[in-house]
Amino acid sequence: MELLDIMKNLTIKHIPTESEQQLFKSIAADIDDVPTEIVYAEYSDKTMLIISQYQKIGSMLMIQKDQVHSPLGTNDIYTTKVIFGATGEEQQVAARYLAEAIKITKPLCIFINLKSYDIETVKACKDIVLDLRSKSTES
Template identity: 30%
Template sequence: MEGVAGRFPVQTKTETIEINGNSTEVVISKFSDKLFIILTQYGKVGNVVEVRRDVAQKDDSSSAVYSVRVLFGRDDEEIHVAARFLVNFIPTQQNILFALSLKDYQPKTLRQVGEFLKINLSLTEKSA
């Protein structure tokens, strides 16, 4: 294929972390237009959720508004709330696709996952 030099254009990072005593696989793939994050404690993709940043009335990141849409899987409030909560830890303006398959969606669990994402995504933003 002409024009494709050296490395694959999608940056991907994989790691297994411990969240509330559960082994949690994390895969973060940075595409040119989206961020794809897989979070699983079952070894499966689970619910696929798209989070889009909507244009706020004022140019203030603290008042960001997000649209959440379940593309595959269970479409219930718990999944929407989890995606909205996690996006607040992620330093990007890109749309995000989450694949969520966690044993629970309690605030303690989501906070630990969010802190991991915040640290790891801010490090990759600086090195990009």
């Protein structure tokens, strides 16, 4: 069963008709010859992102963006919290990088399960997510 099918079964939201906006955007791609599945969904109160190279959802992290005001200006602070799964630093760094790259404005719920967390793999994921996101806003 593909990740998209799993996510459709988990949602309690109305499944849209052809005339309505699609709830999920997904793609399967090869990143460094490793099959990678990416699912992107925008909700009114959060964004959900699944990135997997194991056909399983992997660790779940929640990333929140806050702003800190100081006399020198405003800085963005990203808080990363592991909800379940591995608590490895690599997942947290990759998830935070993706949250910054897609410029989140609401909490990001990310499931991430990669065979390698090297910068080239994470950047390739970022490019695909940005493409999915732009397709999501076009619909």
